Amino acid sequence: MKKIFGVLLQLTGVAILVVSVLGLSQFNCERRIESIQNALNLNRSEEFESPQIAFLIVAAFGLVLFIIGLILLVTKTANQRKLEAELTTFRYLIENGFEGEDPLLLLEQLHELKRKGVITDAEFADLKRKMFE
Numbered sequence: 001m002k003k004i005f006g007v008l009l010q011l012t013g014v015a016i017l018v019v020s021v022l023g024l025s026q027f028n029c030e031r032r033i034e035s036i037q038n039a040l041n042l043n044r045s046e047e048f049e050s051p052q053i054a055f056l057i058v059a060a061f062g063l064v065l066f067i068i069g070l071i072l073l074v075t076k077t078a079n080q081r082k083l084e085a086e087l088t089t090f091r092y093l094i095e096n097g098f099e100g101e102d103p104l105l106l107l108e109q110l111h112e113l114k115r116k117g118v119i120t121d122a123e124f125a126d127l128k129r130k131m132f133e
Helices: 002-037 050-074 078-096 103-116 121-131
Strands: none
Touching: 002 050, 078 103, 103 121
């Protein structure tokens, strides 16, 4: 669910960034056309106007949403870290021998990792074969 939410935030952030950049570009083009039309008015100042500020704020908001979504995609949940640690433990035990560990219990736990999708069927078969060598 966290990954889906992260992707949605990223897509929303990108959409907001695109719309705000397009709006800002259109505003600047209209402003330049207006300044060309009023070429005789030399006292026109180059200050930020409220639509320009609004587009910049919206662009910043879109960028923040994109970054939050990226963080959600990159970080791992506590459950993922736990499963990876368990898998690392199994691989260590299989490579270095069991020494006091019940192989049937380890096989059940390995099957549980396969059921949760942490390891593939091929990895499960390979680890199981190594256990009984």
